[in-house]
Amino acid sequence: MKKSTLGLAVITAIPMFSSVQVLAADDAATSIEKIQVTGSRINRTDMETASPITVIGDDFIAKSGFTSVADILSTQPSAAGISLGASSNNGSGGSATVNLRGMGSQRTLVLLNGRRMVSSGTGADSSVDLNTIPVAMIKSIEILKDGASAVYGSDAIAGVVNIITKKDFVGSELNVEGSRTTKGDGNNYGVSLLHGMNLADGNLVVGAQYSSRGEIIQSDRRFVEPGQSSFIPEGTLGGKTYEGNGIFADRTTSYDFTTSSYAQTPNDLYSLFSSFDKELDSDTNLNVDVMYTRRESTQQLAPQPASIDLLTSNLDSEYTNAFVEGGELANSLEYRRRMVDAGPRIYDQTTDTYRASIALQGVLDNDASWDVSATYGRNDSKDQVQNSINASNVEQSIYGNQDVWFSGDALNRDFLTSSDSIYTEKNEGGNEQFILSAGYSAITQSDFAYAVGIENRFESGFYTPDLITQLGQSTAAQQDPTEGDFSVQSIYFETSMPVFETVTLEGAARYDNYSTFGGETTWKLGATWKVTDEFMVRSVLATGFRAPNVAELFGGNSGSFDFLSDPWGNEQDAQILVNYTGDDDLQAEESRSFTFGIVWEVADGLSTTLDYWKFDITNAISRLDVQNEMNSCFAGDSESCNSINITQAGDLSDLTSALTNIGSQKRRVLTGILVTQLIITELI
Numbered sequence: 001m002k003k004s005t006l007g008l009a010v011i012t013a014i015p016m017f018s019s020v021q022v023l024a025a026d027d028a029a030t031s032i033e034k035i036q037v038t039g040s041r042i043n044r045t046d047m048e049t050a051s052p053i054t055v056i057g058d059d060f061i062a063k064s065g066f067t068s069v070a071d072i073l074s075t076q077p078s079a080a081g082i083s084l085g086a087s088s089n090n091g092s093g094g095s096a097t098v099n100l101r102g103m104g105s106q107r108t109l110v111l112l113n114g115r116r117m118v119s120s121g122t123g124a125d126s127s128v129d130l131n132t133i134p135v136a137m138i139k140s141i142e143i144l145k146d147g148a149s150a151v152y153g154s155d156a157i158a159g160v161v162n163i164i165t166k167k168d169f170v171g172s173e174l175n176v177e178g179s180r181t182t183k184g185d186g187n188n189y190g191v192s193l194l195h196g197m198n199l200a201d202g203n204l205v206v207g208a209q210y211s212s213r214g215e216i217i218q219s220d221r222r223f224v225e226p227g228q229s230s231f232i233p234e235g236t237l238g239g240k241t242y243e244g245n246g247i248f249a250d251r252t253t254s255y256d257f258t259t260s261s262y263a264q265t266p267n268d269l270y271s272l273f274s275s276f277d278k279e280l281d282s283d284t285n286l287n288v289d290v291m292y293t294r295r296e297s298t299q300q301l302a303p304q305p306a307s308i309d310l311l312t313s314n315l316d317s318e319y320t321n322a323f324v325e326g327g328e329l330a331n332s333l334e335y336r337r338r339m340v341d342a343g344p345r346i347y348d349q350t351t352d353t354y355r356a357s358i359a360l361q362g363v364l365d366n367d368a369s370w371d372v373s374a375t376y377g378r379n380d381s382k383d384q385v386q387n388s389i390n391a392s393n394v395e396q397s398i399y400g401n402q403d404v405w406f407s408g409d410a411l412n413r414d415f416l417t418s419s420d421s422i423y424t425e426k427n428e429g430g431n432e433q434f435i436l437s438a439g440y441s442a443i444t445q446s447d448f449a450y451a452v453g454i455e456n457r458f459e460s461g462f463y464t465p466d467l468i469t470q471l472g473q474s475t476a477a478q479q480d481p482t483e484g485d486f487s488v489q490s491i492y493f494e495t496s497m498p499v500f501e502t503v504t505l506e507g508a509a510r511y512d513n514y515s516t517f518g519g520e521t522t523w524k525l526g527a528t529w530k531v532t533d534e535f536m537v538r539s540v541l542a543t544g545f546r547a548p549n550v551a552e553l554f555g556g557n558s559g560s561f562d563f564l565s566d567p568w569g570n571e572q573d574a575q576i577l578v579n580y581t582g583d584d585d586l587q588a589e590e591s592r593s594f595t596f597g598i599v600w601e602v603a604d605g606l607s608t609t610l611d612y613w614k615f616d617i618t619n620a621i622s623r624l625d626v627q628n629e630m631n632s633c634f635a636g637d638s639e640s641c642n643s644i645n646i647t648q649a650g651d652l653s654d655l656t657s658a659l660t661n662i663g664s665q666k667r668r669v670l671t672g673i674l675v676t677q678l679i680i681t682e683l684i
Helices: 002-013 058-064 069-073 317-323 391-400 402-406 413-418 550-554 626-634 638-643
Strands: 053-057 108-112 138-144 159-165 171-179 188-199 202-213 240-244 247-250 262-264 267-281 284-301 305-311 332-338 345-363 369-389 422-443 449-464 482-498 503-514 518-530 535-546 558-563 575-581 589-603 606-623 656-676
Touching: 053 058, 058 138, 069 138, 247 317, 262 284, 305 391, 391 402, 413 422, 449 550, 482 550, 626 638
Parallel strands: 108 159, 575 656
Antiparallel strands: 053 138, 138 159, 171 188, 188 202, 202 267, 240 247, 267 284, 284 345, 305 332, 345 369, 369 422, 422 449, 449 482, 482 503, 503 518, 518 535, 535 589, 558 575, 589 606, 606 656
């Protein structure tokens, strides 16, 4: 028992695995088979490529107790950026993403068995929801920490995560896991069943997985500071609270929004998956993969803050006399109220993700290999927000019941319901993907290797907000619908050649033609120098690109309450409404990356790596830094004022942030990792 416990502790402490010494092997085989490594289309007999790759094996995954791909990847230093996940309560839509190098999840490509996964959030999404991939089906996860657009096309600027599923499996496997925090909340548990058998001269693997994650409230943790909001349950008019008898006083209290907001968001995941592999003849194999995942997730935020502009002509003089200045009364006054009587905002999502892939792979007489495949993915989502507030109906209710709304007393929920002030916001969305591809790979007797291939891909997405939200009648931000699609045709070539016994050069080129903006060519040059059997030097120079996605090209205008600091001091809260606008003329991002590293096998099973990497992105698709533009406008820069549609006097009522090809992004880091290979991953 002591030995087992120690082994698990070591694995948990050192979750990095070098791919340099990993070989494809089979106990029953007498020769090493050719494999395809992430970052290359060339089938080869070793894992020694110029690109840095990390391999996480299923043994580590099983012993770690992780029930989600996002948790597994969070242990990796390369996933250094902020990603959506269990702690993303505001704006995540329940998704979990990976963000390599801190360059954004939209610049990290996620593959399943070497082929793209469908975007899978709550409609017209740009990233893969990692919740859709059940852990029970995973044999290994390969992380390519290098730009790979020349091999895989768009989205691979920061790197690639390739999830390899279990195949050639015989037997049954049952896993049951559970955990909870020391405070008695955040209960997590899961169960999975995997069964494999030989069938019809092939191998069939079927599996099912269920996992559940419990909630944690922010205010139940000491490290969460209490929230401060000017939207208070008693309500304010013109920034003041009503004291009675026509008297208003300055607001002296604030509202702590952490008492009902989640620090860990709950979800339930249901997954079914299967794969079938069959040798059609001695030179041809058939593979079929199918997968279905349903996600039911919830986030909870503090009750809706309602901001209503009331016409003073519709208000009783008892409530307006205090706001008469110089004999004049403003045309409108802002009424603010934290709608605690309606209850917290509860965001619920139900997403269904389907994926099916069929592939034929074969070997020719000259030992070259070929493959053709078709992959279809679809994601359907329905999400809703309970206890939403209809601003138009609240305004009318205030005019007709001023004593009730301005008294500062609690409101009866039945009173709010009878005036249709409360409603449930309902939205729908979806993504669809279809890919046809074919490839050819060969190695000559002189060890000159090459691969060529073609690909045709179609992507579409849509998101339809609730009609009340579209009309701007909600107290939440207004949002337009999104719908669009694009297609892309691609051709690529890759080569690897030894120039000396210890030096190998690699190269790749790819051309992608998009229906939305035209063509893009990318290339890659790499080299490895095996100085000794224990010491290797590697380097890659590559270009990359990222095509604008459906949401970026076709997304309608939407509002967002961003945390900003008003330099004029006019705003009462740090959350200020910003109108997000799109641009259907967006061009592709372009990048250039350089990596240089060494791998030193210190002793058997112990190695160390030292890597320097640099990424430079031009034409980056982003929005202007609103805070920076506000500060510059306050300092007197009129161009900054115009760029975000505000005045030099600090009128932020039409604050706008446009999506555009804004400029550049740079990343440079030197990393060193001590790697212990406690688990040898077999790639067959």
